Amino acid sequence: MTRQRIVILGGDLSGAMAAAYLGHHLPSKTYEIFYVNNGPLVKSEWCASSYSDLRKFNQKIKIGEAEFAKSCAASLKLGENYTGWGPSSYINSFVDYGANIMGVNFIDLMLQQGLYNSIDDLIPYSLPVRAAKEGKFLPPDTKGRPIVSDFDYGYHFNPQAYASLLLGRAKSFGVEMVQTRSISESADLIINATGTPLNETDNFMSWIGCKSYTARSLAPQSSKLSLTTDITAKDKGWTLTASDQTQDIVIDFFFDEEMGEHQHHCGRLSKPWSDRVLNIGFAAICVEPLMGSPLRLMQHDIERLVKLFPPNLTDPIEREEYNRQTVSTYDRLWDYHALQYASSSAWQRDFPLTAKATHKRDVFAARGRIVTYEEDMLFRDNWTTLFLGQGITPQRIDPFAENLKAKDVNPQLNAIEKIITQALRSMPRHEEFIAKQCAARRFAYK
Amino acid sequence: MDNKKVTSIVIVGGGTAGWMTAAGLCATLRNQELSITLIESAAIGTVGVGEATLPHIRFFNQRLGINEAELMKATKATFKLGIEFKDWGKIGDSYIHPFGNFGEDIARVGFHHYVSRAAQQGFDIHLDKWSLPVMAARHGKFQLPHPDPNNILSSFGFAYQFDAGLYAKFLRAFSEKRGIKRIEGRIIDVNLRSENGFISSVKLEDGSDIEADIFIDCSGFRGLLIEQALETGYKDWTNFLPCDRAVTAACEHEGPSLPYTTATAKSAGWQWRIPLQHRTGNGYVYCSDHISDDEAAASMLADLEGDQRSEPKTLRFKTGQRNKSWHKNCIAIGLSGGFLEPLESTGIFLIQEAITNFIEMFPTKDCPQIDQDEYNRIMDLNFERVRDFLLLHYVATTRDDSPFWRHIRDMELPESLTYKMELFKSSGRVVSYDVGAFKDPSWLAVYYGQGIIPRAYDPVADHIPLESLPQHLGKVENEVAQAVESMSRHGDYIRQYCNAA
Numbered sequence A: 001m002t003r004q005r006i007v008i009l010g011g012d013l014s015g016a017m018a019a020a021y022l023g024h025h026l027p028s029k030t031y032e033i034f035y036v037n038n039g040p041l042v043k044s045e046w047c048a049s050s051y052s053d054l055r056k057f058n059q060k061i062k063i064g065e066a067e068f069a070k071s072c073a074a075s076l077k078l079g080e081n082y083t084g085w086g087p088s089s090y091i092n093s094f095v096d097y098g099a100n101i102m103g104v105n106f107i108d109l110m111l112q113q114g115l116y117n118s119i120d121d122l123i124p125y126s127l128p129v130r131a132a133k134e135g136k137f138l139p140p141d142t143k144g145r146p147i148v149s150d151f152d153y154g155y156h157f158n159p160q161a162y163a164s165l166l167l168g169r170a171k172s173f174g175v176e177m178v179q180t181r182s183i184s185e186s187a188d189l190i191i192n193a194t195g196t197p198l199n200e201t202d203n204f205m206s207w208i209g210c211k212s213y214t215a216r217s218l219a220p221q222s223s224k225l226s227l228t229t230d231i232t233a234k235d236k237g238w239t240l241t242a243s244d245q246t247q248d249i250v251i252d253f254f255f256d257e258e259m260g261e262h263q264h265h266c267g268r269l270s271k272p273w274s275d276r277v278l279n280i281g282f283a284a285i286c287v288e289p290l291m292g293s294p295l296r297l298m299q300h301d302i303e304r305l306v307k308l309f310p311p312n313l314t315d316p317i318e319r320e321e322y323n324r325q326t327v328s329t330y331d332r333l334w335d336y337h338a339l340q341y342a343s344s345s346a347w348q349r350d351f352p353l354t355a356k357a358t359h360k361r362d363v364f365a366a367r368g369r370i371v372t373y374e375e376d377m378l379f380r381d382n383w384t385t386l387f388l389g390q391g392i393t394p395q396r397i398d399p400f401a402e403n404l405k406a407k408d409v410n411p412q413l414n415a416i417e418k419i420i421t422q423a424l425r426s427m428p429r430h431e432e433f434i435a436k437q438c439a440a441r442r443f444a445y446k
Numbered sequence B: 001m002d003n004k005k006v007t008s009i010v011i012v013g014g015g016t017a018g019w020m021t022a023a024g025l026c027a028t029l030r031n032q033e034l035s036i037t038l039i040e041s042a043a044i045g046t047v048g049v050g051e052a053t054l055p056h057i058r059f060f061n062q063r064l065g066i067n068e069a070e071l072m073k074a075t076k077a078t079f080k081l082g083i084e085f086k087d088w089g090k091i092g093d094s095y096i097h098p099f100g101n102f103g104e105d106i107a108r109v110g111f112h113h114y115v116s117r118a119a120q121q122g123f124d125i126h127l128d129k130w131s132l133p134v135m136a137a138r139h140g141k142f143q144l145p146h147p148d149p150n151n152i153l154s155s156f157g158f159a160y161q162f163d164a165g166l167y168a169k170f171l172r173a174f175s176e177k178r179g180i181k182r183i184e185g186r187i188i189d190v191n192l193r194s195e196n197g198f199i200s201s202v203k204l205e206d207g208s209d210i211e212a213d214i215f216i217d218c219s220g221f222r223g224l225l226i227e228q229a230l231e232t233g234y235k236d237w238t239n240f241l242p243c244d245r246a247v248t249a250a251c252e253h254e255g256p257s258l259p260y261t262t263a264t265a266k267s268a269g270w271q272w273r274i275p276l277q278h279r280t281g282n283g284y285v286y287c288s289d290h291i292s293d294d295e296a297a298a299s300m301l302a303d304l305e306g307d308q309r310s311e312p313k314t315l316r317f318k319t320g321q322r323n324k325s326w327h328k329n330c331i332a333i334g335l336s337g338g339f340l341e342p343l344e345s346t347g348i349f350l351i352q353e354a355i356t357n358f359i360e361m362f363p364t365k366d367c368p369q370i371d372q373d374e375y376n377r378i379m380d381l382n383f384e385r386v387r388d389f390l391l392l393h394y395v396a397t398t399r400d401d402s403p404f405w406r407h408i409r410d411m412e413l414p415e416s417l418t419y420k421m422e423l424f425k426s427s428g429r430v431v432s433y434d435v436g437a438f439k440d441p442s443w444l445a446v447y448y449g450q451g452i453i454p455r456a457y458d459p460v461a462d463h464i465p466l467e468s469l470p471q472h473l474g475k476v477e478n479e480v481a482q483a484v485e486s487m488s489r490h491g492d493y494i495r496q497y498c499n500a501a
């Protein structure tokens, strides 16, 4: 039997991720995989800050955490710090706030008790937010009590180094590295990770975000290694700052297409996969790096591809399902980005929302519930934080919270706060943790 | 804000829906200053069917703090591990749709892909042997799932087969103990508020008007409030699910006690058999275009397993869903909200979903549109997804032995279903969703059970060498067989756990 030929056209980080992931998952008896090298990574800075689920991706392709951190200079990330977007700055982390008490959602309970005036009032009840503020880190104690065991974390890292690591893995899984594109002529499947769509006919749906950017890397600007990605609203756009072990990445995003060094257009293809060409990464979708979105989508698209991999590559139905899930994932994620812009008081600009996004915001504004849609990748309290952080406070609270008594609630709130305080006490500083566990050769915070 | 607080709710109807709603509300809202009144009429009575349930009902009862054994005793209940479908894919077939999986993933690939691969090699792939609940059901075995999730004896869920009338009675006692007011009487009129068309009160035969902020319509098929008063409209789905009648009768139980329901496909529909502790419930669900009521009753009686215990009773229904489950200040729960034939025992499940969602979206007096929209969105998803799943049973078949089955064969299907089936036929992928009663394992059970075997399987499954495939499959088969061997007989288990006699 001749093997099916898969050719990955490199360009952005998604190509290297696909090479390693497909190399590991698709049996080499039936598939031969080629990776076409294409020079330095496209938009690599956009991938320097991850969501928490990158950890699972690495586990699946057998990349250990220490190995990853050392070779990619990874620091730990407990959330994103949004400044200037809402009334006060706020951190969006990878876990829900507090805990349900007596069956009542934590936020409702705080509101009902009159303990909530701004999102700052939630800080005592979030381990990752407090750890980030104190500059401390220790991975969750999986055997510990809920509050201490159930938070999660991502990374700030060097995407270029990650690509090398991935391609090394890919080679060990039997993926062949080639220098020219000509091999794709005989491919059964072309995975286009060049950053630009291959099929002219694919229509592109535009979204309104920023239009240009300038990216820089700098020597560390602070003596402390931050546990958050800083997302700061500016007059003409916003700025992302992320620090890995050796350098700071700064990206300025502008609404105006003339202001940045590079232009970009937020939007997505309506059919990422048609015939034998599958567009992934920036070729399929361009969203700005809030909550690690671009990298996250790369990861999820690749995992989805393997989950739905067509035994017969000429069959259209798996392709159709891939496109259905992918586009709906893109759109729900864009809802998050659009709401991030639209509900911010930083700018007087119009940001259109889909009906689903509007419904989600309105239900929250009315009664503090987060509507869940299928193919929504964010945690409930990612949304809660976004809304509360930008000053949307629910008008009504859960009727079941209405009769909670302070004498019943307070001891539990105090207990949560205390558990976190105790946990923090035994956590090392972020820099110490890295120095001990996973320092890269040029670790700058020794 | 306080003056917008809901202070009174009237539930119209004392069938399963009415009393489940009453119990659900009074258990969750017990701290609220809220008066709940239920109105029912003995003269009108209840529909009096609905004996088989889904595992979700256990969570409902747990939330109410109801003791399981006590409830089972009071309702003469048996345990249910799944539904046996006879003669569906073709005449002579039998498979069980269990509350549980078939095998565990191997190397992160779904077990069923290895089954498809084995099928290509000519293995016998009848799924029964790889599922603990199915084998337990076939052998008449039951015991509560093992608490250790790594133990194979934990790998299933279960539900009940019970007397729904007794369940309603049980919930009535529960609710009345918690302060629910019950009024016996017939409603003869519904008064609307002129300014917004909300229901202001219902008028009883004795002339009294009962007012409330919110009205829950549990009046059965007639939809006394939601339709007769508010004219909300109905989505008719008989073009997909053409059965429109059922004839039912109870009979004596024969043979060992069975922990499962049976649904046998017949020439103009299908017949259920639901074994309770003291009797067996039966009913022939049929399409009146293809069989007369008398013929259907005769056919139903001919298939009873034991002596008939009640006179045949015929019911009429129209499959579909109310345009809006929640309209103005009226929420339709139970048969008034919609009807899907009981092929997968979803009636009570949908009642429970409605109650849970209503509690989640509990409104203020003015019933804000946004609350209604979100509630209706979730209920619509629930109804449509159950509908497609039921329809799958009818279309995944080669039967064309009667005008009824030929009608089904030639029927136009909803695109949502044809798409799912096409994807499955290609490479065994199930279109997953979050909201809805039936998840991937259920779809797999029906697909394979009714002879839809994918043309190909997940290519990642090829990591397991072909030579070791029989060994992998054989291992699961042995584990299941040994575990089932160790289980108690269902009848014995009931006798010591919840004997009603």
Ligand SMILES: Cc1cc2nc3c(=O)[nH]c(=O)nc-3n(C[C@H](O)[C@H](O)[C@H](O)COP(=O)(O)OP(=O)(O)OC[C@H]3O[C@@H](n4cnc5c(N)ncnc54)[C@H](O)[C@@H]3O)c2cc1C
Pocket: B012, B013, B014, B015, B016, B017, B018, B039, B040, B041, B042, B044, B045, B046, B047, B048, B049, B050, B051, B052, B053, B164, B185, B186, B187, B188, B218, B219, B220, B221, B222, B224, B246, B283, B315, B317, B333, B334, B335, B336, B342, B345, B346, B347, B348, B349, B351
């Ligand atoms: C043939 C068949 C088989 C079924 N099998 C199953 C099954 O196996 N599993 C399952 O989960 N579900 C099943 N169902 C569905 C299940 O029976 C119903 O969901 C359940 O019984 C709920 O009925 P209800 O309470 O909505 O209506 P009903 O039982 O009809 O109750 C209506 C109530 O409203 C009251 N009422 C009506 N009009 C007035 C008035 N004017 N004034 C005062 N009171 C009034 C009546 O007195 C009664 O109390 C089945 C349904 C049918 C038709």
